[in-house]
Amino acid sequence: MxxxxxxxxxxxxxxxxxxxxxxxxxxxxxxxxxxxxxxxxTTTTQALADRVxxxxxxxAMRKDDGTLAGLQWWMPPIVRTLSNSMLSMxxxxxxxxxxxxxxxxxxxxxxxxxxxxxxxxHELADExxxxxxxxxxxxxxxxxxxxxxxxxxxxxxxxxRPKFMTWASGFTRFTGPIGFLFAMPNxxxxxxxxxxxxxTVRAHGGEGLIAEIVRVEKEGGRISPNEIVSMVFLLLLxxxxxxxxxxxxxxxxxxxxxxxxDWLEADWSRADMAVEEFLRFITPVQFTKPRYxxxxxxxxxxxxxxxxxxxxxxxxxxxxxxxxxxxEQLDLQRKPNRHIAFGTGIHFCLxxxxxxxxxxxxxxxxxxxxxxxxxxxxxxxxxFRKRPGIRAIDHLPVAEGVEAQRLVA
Numbered sequence: 001m002x003x004x005x006x007x008x009x010x011x012x013x014x015x016x017x018x019x020x021x022x023x024x025x026x027x028x029x030x031x032x033x034x035x036x037x038x039x040x041x042t043t044t045t046q047a048l049a050d051r052v053x054x055x056x057x058x059x060a061m062r063k064d065d066g067t068l069a070g071l072q073w074w075m076p077p078i079v080r081t082l083s084n085s086m087l088s089m090x091x092x093x094x095x096x097x098x099x100x101x102x103x104x105x106x107x108x109x110x111x112x113x114x115x116x117x118x119x120x121x122h123e124l125a126d127e128x129x130x131x132x133x134x135x136x137x138x139x140x141x142x143x144x145x146x147x148x149x150x151x152x153x154x155x156x157x158x159x160x161r162p163k164f165m166t167w168a169s170g171f172t173r174f175t176g177p178i179g180f181l182f183a184m185p186n187x188x189x190x191x192x193x194x195x196x197x198x199x200t201v202r203a204h205g206g207e208g209l210i211a212e213i214v215r216v217e218k219e220g221g222r223i224s225p226n227e228i229v230s231m232v233f234l235l236l237l238x239x240x241x242x243x244x245x246x247x248x249x250x251x252x253x254x255x256x257x258x259x260x261x262d263w264l265e266a267d268w269s270r271a272d273m274a275v276e277e278f279l280r281f282i283t284p285v286q287f288t289k290p291r292y293x294x295x296x297x298x299x300x301x302x303x304x305x306x307x308x309x310x311x312x313x314x315x316x317x318x319x320x321x322x323x324x325x326x327x328e329q330l331d332l333q334r335k336p337n338r339h340i341a342f343g344t345g346i347h348f349c350l351x352x353x354x355x356x357x358x359x360x361x362x363x364x365x366x367x368x369x370x371x372x373x374x375x376x377x378x379x380x381x382x383x384f385r386k387r388p389g390i391r392a393i394d395h396l397p398v399a400e401g402v403e404a405q406r407l408v409a
Contacts, residue, residue: 002031002039007286013384013391016286017328020044020316028300034311035388036072036180040290041302041310046317046340048300052291053312053345059291060090069290069309075180078187085230087238087347088289094346097231100216100223101350104153104209110353113149117357120148121365128369134376134397139165141366142248142396143240146358150239154232155208156197163193168241194232198225209235242284243355245392247362249282250275252382252396253330254363255375260332265367271360274332278359280339281330283315287389288343314340315391372401 003026005019006012012019023030024044034040043049052059062068068088071080086097103109124144128135135141143165151158167186200206201214210232217223223231254261264274293308304310318339319327342349349355367373375382376397385392 002033005032007032007388008035008386010384016283016315016391017319020313020319023313024316024320027302029302029304029310034287037070037290037309037311041293041299041304041308042287042313042316043300043310044313044316044320045300046320046323046338049312049314049317049340050344052299052310053288053340053343053347056090056346058294058297059310060294061088061289061291062090063292063307069292076184078184078191081226082187082191082230082233084226085234087234091346096222097227098350100213100221101209101231101235104212105350105354107353110357113153113354114357114361117145117149118361118365121145121361122369124148125365125369128366128398129400134399137251137396137398138244138248138393139395142251142362143168143244145247145362146240146243146355149354149358150236153209153239154235155201155206155210156236160193164190164236164240168237190233190236191229194229194236198228198232239351239354242390243351243358245284245390246278246282246355246359248393248396249284249391250278250359250363251366251373251398252375252393253278253281254367255373255398256379257330260330261367263332264363265371268364270332271364272356273335273337274363275356275359276337276339277330277332277334279341279356280318280324280327280334280337282391283318283339283341284391285341285343285389286313286315286391288312288314288347312343314343370400373398374401 003023005023007019023032023042026044028045028048029041029043031039031041034042043052068080068083070088071083086094089097124141128137128140131140144161147161147164148158151161151164156164167190198210198214201211202218205211206214213223213228213231217225217228254264264270288311290309290311293304293306293310295306297304317323318341321327323338324334342352342355376399382396383394385394
């Protein structure tokens with residue numbers, strides 16, 4: 001039986017707990033109808049999420065003929081091109097591509113970036129209300145920080161940041177096939193931009209990770225021109241989009257729970273622990289990409305057939321009471337904290353350390369600069385994007401202190 005769940009409703013995004021619990025009550029593996037995908041199996045426990053993500057022999061991104069699980073027949077060719085990234089590869093292609101950029105995201109390299117990220121956070125916090133009050137924290141702050149960082153890391157001009165914000169916003173709002181197709185112009189525009197930038201770097205050299213990837217290509221590294229475009233697209237989009245929603249979601253939770261903000265502001269060494277809980281509680285990426293079942297298998301008492309598709313529900317894993325006690329509660333002092341917001345297995349998020357540092361720096365810079373920051377609208381007026389699979393606040397109007405109280409009143 002296919003269970004009904006609206007993974008793009010405001011009720012779901014405001015509190016996924018009820019929907020997750022309903023699915024889990026039906027079983028550890030259930031069939032749902034997911035937008036753009038149709039019928040697909042999903043997991044409701046952390047144990048089975050771990051199993052699916054780590055068992056790449058049974059659960060693969062592609063069929064033997066290379067068909068990608070998440071692609072539909074009606075999707076334009078550009079989607080197939082940009083899907084040709086390490087995120088949608090099985091081994092050995094996944095490792096071949098990931099090894100090219102892995103060094104740039106290693107812990108030591110990322111930690112060395114922290115002072116600069118913190119300084120950037122201070123700068124952006126200073127500018128938050130430069131264009132007036134209230135300010136949309138999503139576009140004025142939460143998106144600008146990680147986007148600036150990934151642009152610098154890749155070697156893309158910061159002057160082009162407004163273009164990236166427009167393009168990214170355009171193709172992260174669709175809710176169904178029609179909206180998906182309307183998002184294509186933004187996709188084509190970004191693809192053309194990246195191709196032109198790569199041509200410039202090939203001809204004249206450049207800075208950052210893009211220049212390093214081009215160097216690998218010139219030295220005979222096993223990466224095709226299409227794979228380079230797909231990789232840069234992935235790093236640019238994934239390198240800022242999900243962190244944007246982690247930051248804005250964390251700020252929203254702190255503004256609606258002043259006692260938690262007071263606790264955090266009293267000692268910023270607690271920020272690491274707080275960010276881990278925000279990752280678990282918010283889970284910006286709610287589902288993984290779909291996988292094909294490669295052979296008949298019993299999973300959680302459900303018989304899956306070869307060729308079936310399955311998506312891991314990361315939010316259900318993080319809300320599993322067998323993994324985290326009282327998972328419906330936001331507990332910034334939670335220990336241990338067994339979330340898999342970054343996935344697990346070979347596709348464990350490449351930028352997990354960078355996202356953690358960006359979130360920590362973003363919160364510290366914001367609340368040190370604006371200690372009286374408050375919502376500029378009533379809590380129930382804050383809306384989430386109707387994008388299934390991503391928990392993203394659309395706009396988060398904020399103001400400082402007394403001014404915000406006047407606006408809400």
